[in-house]
Amino acid sequence: MRILMLGWEFPPYISGGLGTACQGIAKGLIEEHIAITLVLPQVPDAGLGGIEFLSAEDVAPLSVAESKIKEKLYSGFEDLITVESCINPYFDEEEYQFQKARVMQLSQQQQRQEYDRGKIYLEGQYGDNLLAEVSRFARVGTRLGLRGKYDIIYAHDWMTMLAGVEAANQSATPLVLHIHSTEYDRNSTNPNQQIIDIEKFAMQKADMLVTVSNRSKDVLINHYAIKPKKISVVYNALTQVKIDNTLLDDSHKFKEKLILFMGRITEQKGPEFFIKAAKKVLQHNSNLRFIMAGCGDQLPKMIELVATERMERHFHFTGFLRGEEVHKIFNLCDLFVMPSVSEPFGLVPLEAMGYGLPTIISKQSGVAEILSNAIKVDFWDTDAISQSILSALDNDELGEKSADEVKNLSWGSPAKQLKNIFETLVKRF
Amino acid sequence: MKHLNFYFQLHQPYRLCPSYNFFAMGKNHDYFDDSLNKMIMQRVAQKCYLPANDMMLQLIKNYDLHISFSCSGVFLEQCQKWSPEVIESFNKLYATGNVEFLSETYYHSLSSVFSNQEFGEQIDLHAKLLKKLFNAEASVFRNTELIYNDIIAQEIQKRGYTGILTEGADKILAWRSPNRLYQPQTCDNLALLLKNYDLSDDIAFRFIQNGQPLRLDDYIAKLNNGFLDGNLINIFMDYETFGEHQSKETGIFDFFINLIKNLQNKKIQTLTTSQVIKHHNIVAKLQVLDAISWADTNRDLSPWLGNSLQDSAMRFAYELEGAVRQSKDKKIIDDWRKLLISDHFYYMSTKDKGDGEVHKYFSPFSTPHDAYVVYTNVLNDLSMRLEAEGIYLPDLRFGWSQ
Known part of the structure; x- marks a missing residue:
């Protein structure tokens, strides 16, 4: 079986769990003997054995007859979004306005480049011009659909959905959308209607939808009017890493226990609930330090909140961590908290548990459906979060139990489920 | 006689390493970005401190210019380390007898607001350094960023100074003119000198307006206008105005030279700060309860x-x-x-x-x-x-x- 997989981020260039999950899934599918062509805006240098990587600009212009090209299904969106903009799912209004002027010029320059070469150059990530990039990626989808012969088109999240719809449309191939998060998860208070429209359109066109939890399945049913039978739940897994403690230097002299928040610092992840809970914890035990790792549009506000609460002796911001630093921070810390407001799944708690950290997660996360040793609280209940922090720190067995629970997780099992879904679809087509 | 009192501030901070992150804590105790601090010190020495001192030396010799400087301790420290020639050139200036050094807190701190003990110790440290480098003793105090209120004035009087500098802020002056000598409400032996911010900022911040440099005639006319209110005008600014904030190409050096050249025939004399205190009578007491400063539009903390x-x-x-x-x-x-x-x-x-x-x-x-x-x-x-x-x-x- 050959599949065309469309992704947006891939390690080491990741800003969140999407890239990590795509890598895990791809690895698992290779073991199931599925041939994968993975198209990304930008291909990472490192790559991954057994996968054919293509970056958007390497997908050459078409030389086929015009008549062969079917009408674009997504043309309604193309009109809407090729207007240059700098919409970013993680920007608030202020940030958006700030970026606007700068982006206008930049994008014209990029478009010119693109016309010059017949190439479609994409930055990837979540830059200034995300919606226009998404639309250009859809044109990459046209080229891919007309050229390749695949059994399944398999797209991940809204950035790749139009490209997926287009590739499936041009090649008359079944389309599977893997929904790692929806706009309602990322921006519950102020969702972007254009992104929701794209998601709704593509979900309706898709032949099968995969969600990462029942919680996420409910979002698709309730917010996108998708029929339950068109949705399969496939839980994420954990990429097991060898924890090599010989690499660590233990010259950090924190005498206090360290409590970690790691994730994008956006409303979705509930960072302010972590800070409010931290304050309550400190009133009982000030012999602790709290660490917020990550970046995002809410970071300045969170720093101000910590300053206002005068927690500067107990609260630290690390900025975005990668690679070795992630390893270091997990090793240094004693407890992990993920108070997400809405989390379709939530990979980081699995990683934290892999390092033997007792872990507190919100009931509003998909990963809560599969974990039994994580402490589950409502994201808004900062009393419960603070009490859980205090009791987890006193519980000597929880860390070990946590490590045990996740040590046998692997991407093999989701890959098998996906293979079944693909095979059923191919037979039906 | 009409008097102009020029005071120039010299300060460079020890900037922190922007890369001092979470992982450095508990491990790395080198906080300061020495390479950046050195680079900036040497750059500003070349663009401002050395050429400006040369200019001042010539003006002292040719036109009997009198000026006051206040140098933070951390500025002088960094000069010693990275640009010792700046210290030498100040020594030459001081030797003319036309230059006065003012007292301030060694670490350019807000200790006056937060800790009386620290405030006093930093003033003492600064005095020691002036003694050591220039064999100078200051009799007038200028606080960090001209931060001032009645309580600070009282503290400075206790320490035996004869004068203190601050901003001629509208909110403390109301209808009064900055162009006279005042006294802090809480003091009987301390003079209060107020910056004429309009005439100071014309040079320091507004030297270039709409692409054109300030015209000497306009400025002198404005000075004369100022002397209608009183016979003392205090021009206070960062020394970095010369060559750093306003580049040499703007003509800032020539402007200053021509200004000093023209003062004599306008019957305007320059004085150092303590000379001002000797020559002028105090006209009134001023009350300042909330702290003021010379920074930002609010002129506060x-x-x-x-x-x-x-x-x-x-x-x-x-x-x-x-x-x-x-x-x-x-x-x-x-x-x-x-x-x-x-x-x-x-x-x-x-x-x-x-x-x-x-x-x-x-x-x-x-x-x-x-x-x-x-x-x-x-x-x-x-x-x-x-x-x-x-x-x-x-x-x-x-x-x-x-």
Whole structure:
């Protein structure tokens, strides 16, 4: 079986769990003997054995007859979004306005480049011009659909959905959308209607939808009017890493226990609930330090909140961590908290548990459906979060139990489920 | 006779390493970005301090110019390390007898607001350095950024100074003119000199307007107008105005030379600050309850204490004072004092528009929040060093540690 997989981020260039999950899934599918062509805006240098990587600009212009090209299904969106903009799912209004002027010029320059070469150059990530990039990626989808012969088109999240719809449309191939998060998860208070429209359109066109939890399945049913039978739940897994403690230097002299928040610092992840809970914890035990790792549009506000609460002796911001630093921070810390407001799944708690950290997660996360040793609280209940922090720190067995629970997780099992879904679809087509 | 009193401020902070992150805490005690600090010191020495001192020396010789300087201790320290020729050139200027050095806090700090003991010690440290480098003794005090109120004035009088400088802010003057000599409400032996901000800022900030440099005739006309209100005009500004904030190409040096050349035939004489105090009578007392300064449009403490980041960082720093003293560890005390330099807090300002631009111009950080995070990382590391010496640091805000 050959599949065309469309992704947006891939390690080491990741800003969140999407890239990590795509890598895990791809690895698992290779073991199931599925041939994968993975198209990304930008291909990472490192790559991954057994996968054919293509970056958007390497997908050459078409030389086929015009008549062969079917009408674009997504043309309604193309009109809407090729207007240059700098919409970013993680920007608030202020940030958006700030970026606007700068982006206008930049994008014209990029478009010119693109016309010059017949190439479609994409930055990837979540830059200034995300919606226009998404639309250009859809044109990459046209080229891919007309050229390749695949059994399944398999797209991940809204950035790749139009490209997926287009590739499936041009090649008359079944389309599977893997929904790692929806706009309602990322921006519950102020969702972007254009992104929701794209998601709704593509979900309706898709032949099968995969969600990462029942919680996420409910979002698709309730917010996108998708029929339950068109949705399969496939839980994420954990990429097991060898924890090599010989690499660590233990010259950090924190005498206090360290409590970690790691994730994008956006409303979705509930960072302010972590800070409010931290304050309550400190009133009982000030012999602790709290660490917020990550970046995002809410970071300045969170720093101000910590300053206002005068927690500067107990609260630290690390900025975005990668690679070795992630390893270091997990090793240094004693407890992990993920108070997400809405989390379709939530990979980081699995990683934290892999390092033997007792872990507190919100009931509003998909990963809560599969974990039994994580402490589950409502994201808004900062009393419960603070009490859980205090009791987890006193519980000597929880860390070990946590490590045990996740040590046998692997991407093999989701890959098998996906293979079944693909095979059923191919037979039906 | 009409008198002009020029005072120039010289200061360079020890900027922190912007890369001092979470992982450095408890491990790395080198907080300051020496290469950047050295680079800036040497650059400004070439563009401003040396050529401006040359200019002043010529003007003293040719036109009997009198001027006052105030140099922060951390500025002079960095000169000694990286641009000793600047110290030499100041020595030459001082030898003319037409130059006066003013007193200030060694670490360019806001200690006057937070700790009387620290304030006094920093003044003493600064006096020692002036003595050592120039064999000079200051009789007039200028506080960091001209921060001033009645209580600070009282403290300065106690220390035996004859005068103190501050901003001629509208809110303290109301209908009065800055062009006269005043006295602090709480003092009987201290003169109060007020900056004429309009005539000072014409040179310091507005030298180029609509692409055109300030015209000498216009400026002299404005000076003469100012002398209608009183016979003393105080022109206070950063020395870096010459060649750094206003580049040489703007004509700032020539402007100043021509201004001094033209003073004689306008019957305007220049005096040093203590000469002013000798020659002028005090006309009235002025009351200043809330602290003022010469910075930003508000002319208050908001450039350093205007938001929660600055409040948190500054209070954290001063809360460590007792423990730092207790340590008796010279390196810790010096590091802590360098962390009191006002600039660290200035970089944390979140003001926008005009004031925000000025803060940004000076800051080595990309955002005020970065400045805060790095600063508090460093102070936390310093706290850990204190704890390692067995000094107990309870955080009383959150109850006693268990």
